[in-house]
Amino acid sequence: MNIQAIIFDMDGVIIDSEPAWQAAELVVFNQLGLNLSATDVEQTIGFRIDQVVDYWFQRKPWPNYNNAKTARDIASKVVEFIESDGKALPGIVDAIKWGREHGLKVGLATSSPNYIIDAVLSKLELTDAFDAIESAEHLALGKPHPEVYLNCANALGIKPEACVAIEDSFNGLIAATSARMQTVIIPEPRFANDPRWVIAHHQLADATSIAATLGKNSRDE
Helix, strand or coil: CCECEEEECCECCCECCHHHHHHHHHHHHHHCCCCCCHHHHHCCCCCCHHHHHHHHHHHCCCCCCCHHHHHHHHHHHHHHHHHHHCCECCCHHHHHHHHHHCCCEEEEEECCCHHHHHHHHHHCCCCCCCCEEEECCCCCCCCCCCHHHHHHHHHHCCCHHHEEEEECCHHHHHHHHHCCCEEEECCCHHHCCCHHHHHCCEECCCHHHHHHHHHHHECCC
């Protein structure tokens, strides 16, 4: 089926915020005595933040557990980064523009809470760039569960099979694949050779190649 919609993940696709999330998690979790490493926090890339907190509590429980407070402490540090240093990743603004110019619906499907979404879109001046924005914040399950992607496709009025999802994490890739979407993975360069990306339809170095990769499959070409 021809592509009728393009749905972007946010963290690591629209904005280079994944390092900020990882740094914030290290600070907050290690203040709680978990002694995590950078490699440890990479395991939950793509998870919703409350799921990240629960993931580590199940493995390294700490006293006075308060998931909501710990999640807020981490997210507040990420917002500080976004507001001070947040930048759109290479090619992403042009990729969004290309989609709209070629008659595609353009959506955003992210595990981040709405206040993070607002901070990112405001900082990058992309507030009006999307036809539908869906967060997994209040869903029973975030990525790798496909619900946030299915919700976005529904909001766009496009069948999931006619959507292509742009992802950077394996958990996000599983979510999009489970939603029966076509997939493009743009991993961090240090993870470029991860054999798990074989399940994606396309792997790109950055968003500058999205238009060339998808152009022949869009519905008006």
